[in-house]
Amino acid sequence: MNSEEVSGVLAFIKKAEGLKNTLRHSFTSNSRQESAAEHSWRLCLFVMACAPWFRNLDCEKLLRLAVVHDLAEAVCGDTPAICRENKELKAVRERAALAEICSTLPEGLQKEMLSTWEEYESASTDEAKLVKGLDKLETLIQHNQGRNPINFDYKFNLAYGKELTDADDTLTLFRKNIDEETKNKINNKIPDC
Template sequence: MEKMSAGQFIAFLGKIEKLKSVPRHCVTADGIVENVAAHSWRTAVMAYLLKNELEDTDTDKVIRMCLLHDIGEALTGDIPAFEKTRENEAAEKLAVDRLLKSLPESLYQETSALFEEMEALETREARVYKALDKLEAVIQHNQSDIRTWLPLEYELQKTYAAEAVKGFSILERLQEECVRETEKKIEEYSRE
């Protein structure tokens, strides 16, 4: 098995370091524009915290998926889901492969297989990762100032993760709580 050189390791980290600067559509509770790295990190934390609730799930694999899922955005930038086109998705897929090719062959094969599994959404782990990815975005929007929301997000907040969480009772409960928080936030804002 080929080992990664120190230079190769540092160079790869330099490429994905951009994720700390790539803004996302959302704003934090403190009014700071969220970045892709923060989103990926919190999605991974969610997976870890739910490990005892997600029976028959390889949570370590889900955490790896959560940490890596948006690395292509280091090259493409982030495009909100409601604006993303097939062309954008294809460009991001190419960016992921370009980044992963700089890894040793065995690590390239391992991470490429992980991305294929995420894209196929056929395994329990891939479905959990995708649900957490969507839930994290909904939770973050609920934690942000509603004045930063676009009009379409008032409804999107209630539906964005709904399909993805089906079949996972803890994730379904989180989705229901998110909807309650969204509705409360909208109601409070409409009274201002």
């Protein structure tokens, strides 16, 4: 590694810091808006906690996908789950943002970051499909765990990401538990934390 590459990596890390400042449309259990970096961290933790049930998958790849999946939001911000934005336009915007963030990295690292994001975005591997499903589940967990505004639409949670979580038996088990919690929230059996 030479000094130019070191400078490029440091510039990348500084750009990625924006993810800490990118607020999501989810709230923590103490009523603070969650950052995209916090979501990504807990997704990585979720991946690690689930890895024993997915021994046939590459755990390092799972973690790489989880770390990179929302990195573009450091530039273009978070799109709320409930938003019906055109997925293709969102992907184009995020791809450009990620290319901007990675522009100072050595060429090989740039390609690796972009191809990891592309793999996640297209769900082209079993690892990417799993991380996408866990990403949806982490969001639902946060919705149930967070202290949300009075008008929060918990019914939205019951359909959100179902096509991804229903595609795997283990994710379906997690989903069943999370959906029960959501239903209890809807029926006011569980107050917001």
